[in-house]
Amino acid sequence: MKALKYALIATALTSAIAADAATTHGVNPANIDPSVAPQDDFYDYACGGWIKANPIGDEYARFGTFDELGENNRKQLRDLFDQLSASEQAKGSVGQKVRDIYLLGMDSVRLNREGADPVKADLQFINAMKRAQLTDMVIWEHAGIGSPFFGCGVEADMLNSNINTLYISQPGLGLPDRDYYLSNEGNMKEIRTQYVKYLEDIFAMSGYTKKDAKRAAKNIMALETKLAEYSWDRVRLRDIASQYNPTDVATLQANYPFIDWNAYFKGIGIDNVGQVVLMQPDVMQKVNTLVGTLTDQQIKDYMAYNYLSSAIGYLGDDFIQRSFEFSRLISGKKEITPRWKRALNVPNGMLGEAVGELYVAKYFPKEAKERMLKLVGNLKKSLAEHIRSNTWMSDSTKINALVKLNSFTVKVGYPDKWRDYSAITVDPAQSYWTNVKGMIKAEAAREIAKYGKPVDKDEWGMSPQTVNAYYNPLANEIVFPAGILQPPFFDFEADDASNYGAIGVVIGHEMTHGFDDQGRQFDQDGNMTDWWAPADAEKFKALTDILADQYSSIVVIDDLHANGRFTLGENIADHGGLNVAYSAFKKTVQGQGNEKIDGFTPDQRFFLAYASVWAANIRPEEIVRRTKTDEHSLGRWRVNAALKNIPAFYEAFSIKAGDKMWLDPAKRVTIW
Ligand SMILES: [Zn+2]
Incomplete structure (x- = not known):
């Protein structure tokens, strides 16, 4: 259910303020590649300079502006941790916990x-189990x-x-997506062959x-392939309403007796x-039947792998190396992420707000929050106008949409109250994995x-140092951590065109999630309620079908197409983010003028x-992986495909028929 938080980008890479990330303020002309015509390929034109100046490092599958900020x-986090360690x-x-887990x-x-010592007792425990202990x-x-x-996870009730x-x-899988078990696209067949070898080796x-290692690998691959076949694909998983199946324990017990549910x-x-x-009852039904056919040994091997795959990143270098050798087939990375970055990820994730508190105190300027709230206010007004003036929606649905918009909770920077980490202990006498x-x-x-229990609406779904933003439909809230409030997204010193084109679109993007194919099914209180007149819902579907088809026609690499149904909400x-931010920008003094900066008009700069x-x-393997697993379109298409629906873009760069x-x-298409 965590998937119901709509982030701006997929990776939850943590990151924060880099005050000197940009040497110029606002649009940097050096990012442009003047050898490409904007009418031919706007992405290569606008980003080609940056792309050439920032070759991808061996440790990355993709390296972009977001990743640069993350870096x-x-x-900066390492400096903080080094200070703590000294x-x-x-x-x-909290300081002791952060320091010791990092060290x-x-x-x-x-x-x-x-080496493997920290997992041996647990593996023995698993292998000593009897079938009757499956629930345990x-x-x-x-x-x-x-x-x-x-x-299994806790989240706000979609109806309350x-x-x-x-x-x-449905269960998770060892490979990134069910297609990696079932399809022959890209190098998936080879990945499957290598996966079995990898499993053998780690056992x-x-x-x-x-x-035994050979047997375990074979068992796991066979079992996971079955689970992949049963699993809903990512397009079907976007259908939220069909996954709300309230069930009591007696019904679970009657229908899926492979587990003792009361004991569970x-x-x-x-x-x-x-x-x-219960989200996918048919998958549960098939799993129930499958478990009845499994031998004790098959169950144990599967359990052991589920355990081991969690532990592997916290063991000796031979495990890290072997895991990397396999994963590079999927990501295209050429080098292991340096140790200090891997070590840093643990406190940064597991003690995220404790680290965030230190971070915000040192790096987040108070004025950023005020400025940001003002921008959000302007964007909100703009989206309201877009809703009021849109031509396909009836008045009654418009009123409901405006009620929802006006009920948005806006969170900026960092939480008002910090999380308590007293339940977490870190004891250096124990191994790294035991602590993790x-x-x-x-x-x-x-x-x-x-x-x-009641939902704590003050809680944040991302730590303050995260370079990302999200909309949570269950709380009807938009959230902008401190990490994204820095150049090139947001810059005090930059012109309005630069800020509205970057963070302005980010704000508009998160707001529009409240009105995308999933978000529109939730009301102003975050409950799944149909507030749409049926004819309006039909029109929305027809418009969004056009958008989905536009993206599905894109070839991302070789003969692999983008999946416009899977990425629909993000697209x-x-x-909406582009349309709404552009209108808001046109209300600023710069937006109404025509003064060029570095040779570019205000609209061009936007x-x-x-x-x-x-x-x-981005590496070719990563293009495939993201196309299969990331509900966001690739950066190139977030630019080139998105802009083709924005009339002002055509005017700004004199794009003509034939270009x-x-x-x-x-x-x-114009939706919002
Ligand atoms: Zn998004």
Whole structure:
């Protein structure tokens, strides 16, 4: 259910303020490649300079403006952590936890000395299990370690968004998407062959005999392939309403008896379960049948792998190296992420707000929040005007849409109250993985404890240092962490065109998520309610079908097409974000004038600023992976495909019929 938070970009890479990331303010002419005509390929024109000046490093699958900010941020975090490490921290303090978990991750000598030792006892425990203990095993792994056979998580109830409920979903897979098991696109066949070898190796490295490791790998691949076949694909998963199936424990027990459900809920920490939400009942049915056909050994191998795949990143270098060798087939990376960055990710993620509190105090200017709230206000007004003046919606639906817009909660910078991490302990006497496992379990327990309780609306879904933003339909809120409020997204010193084209579109993008194919199904309170007149809903579908088809016609690499149905919500958000931010910009003094800066008109600067946000180099393998797994279009198409529906863009760059950037007006679409 975490998928229901609509982030601006897929990666939750943490990052924050880099005050000197840009040497110029606003649109940087050096980002442009003057050898490309904007009418031919606007992305290559607007970003080509940046792309040439920032070749992709070996450790990256993609390196773009977002990643550049992330990089600056990590360096600043490292300084903070080094300062913490240099001084004594009181035992049990947040400083001690951050410091010690970071240092454990940095201690390569110890990690290599301990090797597979930290997982051996748990693997023995799994292998000693009997079939009758299946429920206990699932409970043990669902405490944050893995999601064997099904997933389980707490989130606001879609029909009563003030109260948290429990969602039961289809299981996770070892490979990035079901297609990697079932399709022969790209190098997927080769990936499958190598996956089995990889599984064999990590089991052998964990102490299994060669023969047992071979058997385990075979069992896991066969079982996961079945689960992939059962699983809903990502387009079907966008259909939220069909996944709201409230179910009581007696019904679960009657329909899916492979688990003792009363024992399960008690085991994960819930004493009195009323109703839960079953998301894909047909998948659960098939899993139930499948489990009946599995041998004890097949179950144990699958459980062991679910465990091991969580642990592997926190073991010795041989594990890291082997895991990298396999994963590079999927990502295209040429080099392992440096140790300090991997080590930093743990406190930055698991103690994210504690790190964020230190970070904000040092790097986030107060004025940024005020300026941002003002921008959000202007964007809100602009979206309201777009709703009022749109030509396809009836008045009654417009009124409901405006009510929803006016009810948005806006969060900027960092939370008003910081999270308490007292339940998390870090003990350097224990191994790195033992500590990380403890942290994961504490986090899982914290989440589960929310079941049946009122939703804490003050909570944030991203840490303040994150370079990203999101809309949460269950709270009807838009959230902009401090991390994204820096150049090139947001710059005090820049002209309005640059700010509206970048952070302005980001704000408009998040707002539009409230009115995309999924977001529109939720009302002003975050409840799944149909507030649309049926004829308006039909018109919305017809318009968004056009947008989906536009994107599906894009060839991203070789003969692989973009998936316009899967990326529809994000493409609607980019489309609305551009339209709404452009209108808001046209109300500024600069927007109404015609004064050129660096040779560019205000409108040109708006669109150049927008494009520069998506400048990136990306590896071919990563193009495939993202096309299969990321609901956002690739940066190139967030620019070139999105702009073809924006009339002002054609005017700004004199794009004419016959130009490659030209789309026949009859084929263009205006939704928001
Ligand atoms: Zn988005």
